[in-house]
Amino acid sequence: MTVLSLGLVRGLGAQIVGTALGLALIVLSRVLMGLDAWAAEPAVVLGAIVGIIAFLIGAGSFNDWFKWTRGEETPMHHGPPPDKPAWTRYFNVDYNHRVIGIQYLVTAILLLLIAGTLAGIFRVELAQAGRDWLDPAVYNTMIGMHGWVMIASILLGIAGFANYLIPLLIGAADMAFPRLNSAAFWINVPAAIVLMASMVVGGWNTGWTAYPPLSAIAPLGMQLYFVAVFFMGLSSILGAVNLIATILTQRVPGMTMFRMPIFAWSVLATSIIALTATQLISLSFVMVMFQRLLGMGFFDPAKGGNPILFQHLFWFYSHPAVYIFVLPGLGIISELLPVFSRKPLFGYKWVAMSSMAIALAGFLVWAHHMFASGMESFLRVPFMFTTLLVAVPTGIKFFSWIATMWRGKLIFPTPMLFVLGALSVFLIGGLTGPPNGVVTTDLFVHDTYWIVGHFHATMFGGFVFPFFAALYYWFPKITGRMYNERLGKLSFALMTGAFWVQSLGQIRVGLLGMRRRIVDYDPALGIEGMQLAITVAGFVIGLAVLLTLYNLIRSARRGEVAERNPWHSRSPEWQIPSPIPEVAYAQPFQVVGAPYDYGLPDSVYVRVQTATTAAGE
Amino acid sequence: MKHFAIAFVLVIIVTVLVILGLSALDLVPQLASAEGEFVDQMFDVQIYIIAFIFSLIVVLMLYSVVVFRRKPGDTSDGPHITGNTSLEITWTLIPLAVVIGIGIWGAGHLYEITASEPDEMVVEVTGFQFGWRFDYPEHGVSSSELYLPRGRQILFKITSTDVIHSFWVPEFRIKQDAVPGRWTELRVTPTEVGDYRIRCAELCGYAHTTMYAPVVVVEPDEFEAWLTGQAVERPPSEDLSPAELGAQLVEEQGCLSCHSLDGSELVGPTWLGIFGAERQMEDGSTLVADEQYLRASILEPQSQVVAGYPNIMPAAYSFLSDEELDGIVEYIKTLSE
Numbered sequence: 002m003t004v005l006s007l008g009l010v011r012g013l014g015a016q017i018v019g020t021a022l023g024l025a026l027i028v029l030s031r032v033l034m035g036l037d038a039w040a041a042e043p044a045v046v047l048g049a050i051v052g053i054i055a056f057l058i059g060a061g062s063f064n065d066w067f068k069w070t071r072g073e074e075t076p077m078h079h080g081p082p083p084d085k086p087a088w089t090r091y092f093n094v095d096y097n098h099r100v101i102g103i104q105y106l107v108t109a110i111l112l113l114l115i116a117g118t119l120a121g122i123f124r125v126e127l128a129q130a131g132r133d134w135l136d137p138a139v140y141n142t143m144i145g146m147h148g149w150v151m152i153a154s155i156l157l158g159i160a161g162f163a164n165y166l167i168p169l170l171i172g173a174a175d176m177a178f179p180r181l182n183s184a185a186f187w188i189n190v191p192a193a194i195v196l197m198a199s200m201v202v203g204g205w206n207t208g209w210t211a212y213p214p215l216s217a218i219a220p221l222g223m224q225l226y227f228v229a230v231f232f233m234g235l236s237s238i239l240g241a242v243n244l245i246a247t248i249l250t251q252r253v254p255g256m257t258m259f260r261m262p263i264f265a266w267s268v269l270a271t272s273i274i275a276l277t278a279t280q281l282i283s284l285s286f287v288m289v290m291f292q293r294l295l296g297m298g299f300f301d302p303a304k305g306g307n308p309i310l311f312q313h314l315f316w317f318y319s320h321p322a323v324y325i326f327v328l329p330g331l332g333i334i335s336e337l338l339p340v341f342s343r344k345p346l347f348g349y350k351w352v353a354m355s356s357m358a359i360a361l362a363g364f365l366v367w368a369h370h371m372f373a374s375g376m377e378s379f380l381r382v383p384f385m386f387t388t389l390l391v392a393v394p395t396g397i398k399f400f401s402w403i404a405t406m407w408r409g410k411l412i413f414p415t416p417m418l419f420v421l422g423a424l425s426v427f428l429i430g431g432l433t434g435p436p437n438g439v440v441t442t443d444l445f446v447h448d449t450y451w452i453v454g455h456f457h458a459t460m461f462g463g464f465v466f467p468f469f470a471a472l473y474y475w476f477p478k479i480t481g482r483m484y485n486e487r488l489g490k491l492s493f494a495l496m497t498g499a500f501w502v503q504s505l506g507q508i509r510v511g512l513l514g515m516r517r518r519i520v521d522y523d524p525a526l527g528i529e530g531m532q533l534a535i536t537v538a539g540f541v542i543g544l545a546v547l548l549t550l551y552n553l554i555r556s557a558r559r560g561e562v563a564e565r566n567p568w569h570s571r572s573p574e575w576q577i578p579s580p581i582p583e584v585a586y587a588q589p590f591q592v593v594g595a596p597y598d599y600g601l602p603d604s605v606y607v608r609v610q611t612a613t614t615a616a617g618e
Numbered sequence: 619m620k621h622f623a624i625a626f627v628l629v630i631i632v633t634v635l636v637i638l639g640l641s642a643l644d645l646v647p648q649l650a651s652a653e654g655e656f657v658d659q660m661f662d663v664q665i666y667i668i669a670f671i672f673s674l675i676v677v678l679m680l681y682s683v684v685v686f687r688r689k690p691g692d693t694s695d696g697p698h699i700t701g702n703t704s705l706e707i708t709w710t711l712i713p714l715a716v717v718i719g720i721g722i723w724g725a726g727h728l729y730e731i732t733a734s735e736p737d738e739m740v741v742e743v744t745g746f747q748f749g750w751r752f753d754y755p756e757h758g759v760s761s762s763e764l765y766l767p768r769g770r771q772i773l774f775k776i777t778s779t780d781v782i783h784s785f786w787v788p789e790f791r792i793k794q795d796a797v798p799g800r801w802t803e804l805r806v807t808p809t810e811v812g813d814y815r816i817r818c819a820e821l822c823g824y825a826h827t828t829m830y831a832p833v834v835v836v837e838p839d840e841f842e843a844w845l846t847g848q849a850v851e852r853p854p855s856e857d858l859s860p861a862e863l864g865a866q867l868v869e870e871q872g873c874l875s876c877h878s879l880d881g882s883e884l885v886g887p888t889w890l891g892i893f894g895a896e897r898q899m900e901d902g903s904t905l906v907a908d909e910q911y912l913r914a915s916i917l918e919p920q921s922q923v924v925a926g927y928p929n930i931m932p933a934a935y936s937f938l939s940d941e942e943l944d945g946i947v948e949y950i951k952t953l954s955e
Binding site for chain 2: 131132136137138139141206207208212214215218302303306307308309342343344345346347348349350351373374375378381382385386389390392393396397399400401403404406407408409410411412413421424425428432433435436439440441442444445447448449509512513514516517518519520521522523595597598599600601
């Protein structure tokens with residue numbers, strides 16, 4: 002076996018060659034046209050684009066499709082690659098949804114670490130007033146990078162659990178389009194490299210929102226940011242197509258929509274948004290890219306362009322995107338609460354439909370980001386109403402969760418603790434929402450740290466805490482071993498306590514006048530003590546994350562061997578051995594009950610036939 | 619029902635405690651505009667609602683955690699309760715009614731804060747990287763400080779010459795973006811005499827942090843006196859000494875968002891004591907800051923970057939006349955005397 006047998010290595014090599022090719026193409030055509038040979042902007046953009054495509058070809062993502070065009074058969078291969086160690090499949094194009102799920106999850110965690118490190122660096126700058134160690138060019142690049150790297154991490158983390166779990170939960174043999182599934186994952190790797198490269202070609206100074214005209218005159222790194230987001234968006238769209246097709250067409254007989262585990266509903270809702278909204282952010286960024294490259298003055302007032310048009314296009318994705326980020330997390334909360342409350346999910350259909358309602362309403366609220374933008378004043382009223390309406394389905398979820406716990410028999414292993422942490426943190430995020438939705442109060446808190454606090458609370462409560470709950474919950478299924486419970490609980494306690502300090506601190510300094518995206522602040526605001534507390538809390542959160550990763554990595558090798566179903570869950574994936582064999586269900590399982598009938602004697606959800614058991618529990 | 623009764627009492631107690639706790643804090647800065655009163659009023663009501671819902675969820679959650687925990691040794695499940703449609707309808711309709719109510723009320727407030735008073739005065743606000751200019755078209759006055767009379771509604775007509783900025787004085791509460799190529803509007807009626815600061819609220823580039831401008835709210839008669847002084851006393855530029863012209867220009871052009879006059883550290887080097895000093899350049903060379911160097915640094919800032927500072931100053935000042943450039947250089951020289 003040589004390193005070249007790893008798709009990742011071949012892809013990286015091809016990306017370097019492809020980038021050089023793209024650069025050379027621009028240089029060559031400029032020479033032929035009699036221009037100066039070197040023009041950084043077009044050369045770097047084309048280099049980045051060709052590099053990403055070359056990576057995919059080099060890694061082998063397109064191999065089967067190329068064979069199809071030649072009329073060759075490509076039988077589906079199961080199991081690790083022949084005559085190579087089993088671990089190599091994680092570094093190669095592999096069509097198994099659980100391998101792809103792990104690839105997504107590991108990449109997501111790497112990105113989480115990068116984005117968290119960036120945050121740590123600029124939080125040190127903000128710990129006290131005065132310019133300390135970052136110049137504004139570096140600082141502005143870092144806040145934008147922190148934003149998008151976190152978003153990428155969230156998108157990949159969601160894709161990871163969706164890929165791993167959805168076929169298992171609905172009894173599908175695999176995803177509907179396994180080749181597309183793999184290609185959608187691999188796009189993210191070269192795109193993430195391009196994103197990182199944006200830092201070394203001058204960075205950019207707009208934050209992740211990239212509003213023109215500033216983004217139209219920002220340094221070169223801006224263009225690489227646009228390229229990276231475009232391709233990550235493409236991955237998101239392809240992943241969404243696959244998940245929707247899988248959920249709608251690949252369920253085992255008897256698995257009606259309203260008998261699916263609730264996580265499947267949240268993934269369906271989130272995929273509908275990702276499929277239909279992502280184009281808009283890509284479009285808005287490509288338009289700025291073309292304005293810079295080709296002089297098309299879409300957003301340049303001097304050429305008849307309109308800077309506010311950009312904000313409409315951008316937020317048409319970027320608001321629903323927030324629901325893309327949180328709906329799967331809320332689905333995980335709904336999925337885990339009944340297991341640890343030993344009681345059915347309260348109002349299953351209401352919870353399922355509230356996800357769809359949030360997805361739908363999410364499309365109608367984008368301009369609440371623009372109350373101060375200078376768009377038509379009257380538009381602020383309808384967007385205020387649609388925004389406030391989102392509180393209703395969100396409320397249904399909260400009340401249903403509380404009702405699920407009420408009179409249950411609660412147990413508190415680490416995943417349940419992270420679910421409770423998620424509830425408390427998402428509550429802060431939810432309750433700080435309406436003041437942004439009402440126009441008058443929004444004109445005060447808009448672009449302050451109130452928003453920063455609100456947003457981070459929704460992201461932590463809606464994604465990070467549920468993601469950690471899911472990592473702990475499915476860890477024994479994925480690895481066949483148990484994590485360390487004491488370390489898990491310590492990580493929970495640190496993260497929850499610190500996040501509360503950070504979040505309330507951000508909200509408080511925002512109300513006192515701390516603006517977003519500033520490298521330094523006026524000591525006259527009297528917020529230095531709180532800023533220090535936020536920074537310290539941020540580092541404690543980082544410590545909690547590292548503690549969890551240490552726990553999981555160590556336990557994967559040395560943890561106690563886990564029971565097949567340590568949580569006594571009714572869900573199908575827990576009725577088969579851990580780790581899951583290459584073919585999860587030897588025969589399609591039978592759906593004979595409702596998913597969450599805890600407390601109903603002698604009822605089961607599914608009957609699973611495997612090589613080692615005759616029937617489900 | 620016993621559980622509900624206890625939890626209900628706890629929710630009320632915690633709600634009261636949260637509200638008392640929050641009102642003990644000064645949550646928002648001093649209020650200095652009539653429009654801001656609507657903001658604060660709405661904010662207070664929302665804080666009450668937030669305090670109640672927060673207490674409701676947290677109390678019920680913690681109550682469940684404490685009271686409904688499974689006892690050691692018990693392996694049984696909880697009661698088989700799958701839902702309750704009337705409850706679901708209740709907690710759909712009540713929040714729906716509340717948010718519609720807030721929406722209608724909020725729309726009314728929006729109408730109030732955008733309504734025009736008959737005696738409103740227009741002030742044109744122009745944002746640029748990195749400063750603000752204020753024109754009083756009814757009086758033919760232009761200023762780099764925003765003087766306002768107390769008690770009179772001001773219609774700010776806001777624009778920008780380059781990128782998007784946002785006009786915000788926290789004490790006035792409401793903000794409005796400054797967008798190149800169009801005029802946006804904001805109405806503010808100052809209610810408290812005092813000194814405030816515009817703080818640009820939309821990320822606009824490297825010196826966004828320090829894109830401030832002074833705001834001075836004075837009594838109406840004092841404002842009239844200021845206007846008259848501005849219109850009459852301000853001498854035409856040919857009557858100014860070069861250094862005086864320079865002092866005026868550096869304020870108008872926003873130079874001071876990046877360059878301090880007192881040695882404090884901003885985005886760019888301070889001007890205090892700069893003239894005649896030896897400068898260490900990014901490329902390792904050194905030179906003495908003479909008149910030619912200062913001039914070149916204004917016109918082609920990229921050509922000579924001082925070590926330790928980012929290369930981010932826009933080359934946007936070629937419109938300055940020779941006389942104006944000389945003025946700025948002369949002014950900087952005065953800071954080294």
